[in-house]
Amino acid sequence: MRFLNVLNANIRREYILLKRYLPNTIAMLITFYVLFLGMFAGISLIGDPSSQDTNIQYVIVNYIFWFLAMVVVNDIGWQITNEATQGTLEQLGMSPMGIWKIMLSRLLSTTLVDFVIIIGLLYLSMFTAGQWLNVDVLSILPILILTLISMFGLGLIIAGFTMILKQIQAFLQILQFILAGLTFVPLSVAPFLAFFPFVKGIDMVREIMINGVTLTEFAAADIAILVFNAVFYFGVGLVIFLRCERFAMQKGLLAHY
Amino acid sequence: MTQPIVEVKNLKKSYKKRKTKEIITAVDDISFTVNKGEILGLLGPNGAGKTTTIKMICGLVRPDSGEITINGIDNQKKRLHAQEHISAVLEGNRNLYWRLTVRENMEYFAGNRGMSRKEVAGQIDKLLVQFRLKDKENEMVNRLSRGMQQKLAIAVAMLAGSEVILLDEPTLGLDIETGYEVRELLREIVRTEQRTIIITSHDMDVIQDLCERTVIINTGKVVTNDRVENLMKLFEVRAYAVKLDGHLSEEQHELLIKKFPQLVYTPDTYQSMLEVDLTQSQEIYDLFDILKIEQIPVDTIDRKTINFEQVFMKIVKGVTVYALSERA
Numbered sequence: 001m002r003f004l005n006v007l008n009a010n011i012r013r014e015y016i017l018l019k020r021y022l023p024n025t026i027a028m029l030i031t032f033y034v035l036f037l038g039m040f041a042g043i044s045l046i047g048d049p050s051s052q053d054t055n056i057q058y059v060i061v062n063y064i065f066w067f068l069a070m071v072v073v074n075d076i077g078w079q080i081t082n083e084a085t086q087g088t089l090e091q092l093g094m095s096p097m098g099i100w101k102i103m104l105s106r107l108l109s110t111t112l113v114d115f116v117i118i119i120g121l122l123y124l125s126m127f128t129a130g131q132w133l134n135v136d137v138l139s140i141l142p143i144l145i146l147t148l149i150s151m152f153g154l155g156l157i158i159a160g161f162t163m164i165l166k167q168i169q170a171f172l173q174i175l176q177f178i179l180a181g182l183t184f185v186p187l188s189v190a191p192f193l194a195f196f197p198f199v200k201g202i203d204m205v206r207e208i209m210i211n212g213v214t215l216t217e218f219a220a221a222d223i224a225i226l227v228f229n230a231v232f233y234f235g236v237g238l239v240i241f242l243r244c245e246r247f248a249m250q251k252g253l254l255a256h257y
Numbered sequence: 258m259t260q261p262i263v264e265v266k267n268l269k270k271s272y273k274k275r276k277t278k279e280i281i282t283a284v285d286d287i288s289f290t291v292n293k294g295e296i297l298g299l300l301g302p303n304g305a306g307k308t309t310t311i312k313m314i315c316g317l318v319r320p321d322s323g324e325i326t327i328n329g330i331d332n333q334k335k336r337l338h339a340q341e342h343i344s345a346v347l348e349g350n351r352n353l354y355w356r357l358t359v360r361e362n363m364e365y366f367a368g369n370r371g372m373s374r375k376e377v378a379g380q381i382d383k384l385l386v387q388f389r390l391k392d393k394e395n396e397m398v399n400r401l402s403r404g405m406q407q408k409l410a411i412a413v414a415m416l417a418g419s420e421v422i423l424l425d426e427p428t429l430g431l432d433i434e435t436g437y438e439v440r441e442l443l444r445e446i447v448r449t450e451q452r453t454i455i456i457t458s459h460d461m462d463v464i465q466d467l468c469e470r471t472v473i474i475n476t477g478k479v480v481t482n483d484r485v486e487n488l489m490k491l492f493e494v495r496a497y498a499v500k501l502d503g504h505l506s507e508e509q510h511e512l513l514i515k516k517f518p519q520l521v522y523t524p525d526t527y528q529s530m531l532e533v534d535l536t537q538s539q540e541i542y543d544l545f546d547i548l549k550i551e552q553i554p555v556d557t558i559d560r561k562t563i564n565f566e567q568v569f570m571k572i573v574k575g576v577t578v579y580a581l582s583e584r585a
Binding site for chain 2: 008092250
């Protein structure tokens with residue numbers, strides 16, 4: 001299948017660039033790890049000792065998902081900005097596969113390649129905190145995949161807007177904190193957030209990893225919301241991306257800035 | 258038999274300026290066809306609408322109205338399908354990933370068109386040899402010279418396997434040797450692989466050397482669509498340089514200026530030079546009638562060789578309007 005070749009090419013590119021920018025990758029990892037150490041130290045020093053363990057466990061899951069959301073959603077925005085500045089975006093626009101399939105491959109490949117790093121970061125954090133979470137792969141994986149699909153939808157929206165708006169860098173900086181907010185706020189505090197992309201999924205993963213819930217124990221409504229979010233956000237993301245692409249082609253915006 | 262592969266009909270495109278909201282017409286009713294296996298030169302001064310036209314053919318910019326078909330496929334209704342048949346090297350050195358190697362770039366772009374690494378491995382090796390890049394295949398693109406980067410960009414476009422290749426300023430910024438090498442490669446591609454090339458260039462020498470036919474665009478309209486040799490002939494026959502043993506009298510000079518307003522006269526006590534463009538071949542007799550008044554000895558008469566750059570300049574300045582209508 002031709003899409004698999006597109007995906008394969010993009011995974012290879014992602015892997016090569018990650019290796020070639022190794023100092024960058026390491027610096028990013030260290031920054032995130034230090035950030036975790038800061039949160040860990042904060043909770044250990046000034047947090048309520050009775051709920052300390054749970055708080056630390058929450059921090060581990062939340063910040064791992066924040067990293068994932070950044071890698072998936074924010075990175076695609078930066079990639080398009082870079083491609084547009086370098087001038088390679090037009091070459092992507094000439095592919096008979098369509099830009100959206102290339103962008104989807106980029107989203108998939110960053111997720112796959114960076115997933116190895118995320119797993120490493122997860123175990124490093126658990127080791128540092130001495131808190132071993134319930135990594136029930138069979139329960140986590142289906143939820144994670146559905147959560148990722150809604151993240152990809154959001155990624156496509158960001159990619160579409162980045163194509164037509166040149167001054168988006170400032171927004172991308174802010175977006176990091178919006179993503180942090182969405183990953184850190186528990187659903188019990190703001191139940192309406194369940195219909196935001198990926199918030200419900202993260203909440204369910206937290207239930208599994210911290211409270212030891214299994215997949216079969218979730219209510220059908222929870223799974224339904226998760227599936228709805230995945231389909232809805234991916235669909236909306238794709239439609240918005242294609243609209244933005246069409247607009248960019250009408251205005252000649254694919255050329256380098 | 259000539260068979261059209263790219264057909265551009267009544268293409269129009271205008272943009273609104275962001276700040277002033279002024280509407281700029283970049284392309285104003287352009288039509289032309291490109292035949293299978295030919296190298297067509299698309300020329301025009303800066304801001305004439307060349308790049309917009311090229312990007313519309315590539316499917317990167319949507320026209321306001323008009324139609325483009327590539328191999329019979331409408332590139333607006335079936336854009337992705339049409340893009341199967343076309344690849345392009347756009348202006349500048351921005352067509353490649355600088356942090357990937359030569360081979361990685363080729364594999365990546367082929368992959369994005371849905372081709373597997375295995376499928377293109379043989380073709381990549383062939384192109385690397387043909388483009389003399391084999392010893393650089395594992396070198397990162399940012400370490401290559403401008404010429405090598407350009408050759409690689411053309412090789413990437415070739416690898417797409419499309420029948421039509423669009424090249425925007427392919428020799429810009431290249432050293433003389435690489436410029437010639439690129440020309441030779443392009444000629445070979447058309448000769449041996451029956452591909453069609455549309456080329457834009459400011460280097461008229463390249464156009465004269467490579468293209469059989471040119472479409473010249475100015476202020477968004479097609480000014481000329483003719484074979485290079487016809488355009489050359491059109492101007493060449495009537496440009497003369499006359500060397501005189503002596504100089505013209507006031508009266509002669511005035512008469513000449515009246516008759517040939519574009520005359521260039523360089524007087525000198527011993528040998529003067531007269532350069533004149535005749536609009537009709539018979540006018541040579543008028544020139545001699547005026548010279549005869551003072552019986553000035555004519556030392557030499559040369560038919561001035563005109564290069565394509567001068568032809569282009571004249572066409573763009575509208576000089577041909579008369580010449581072309583006369584020829585028609």
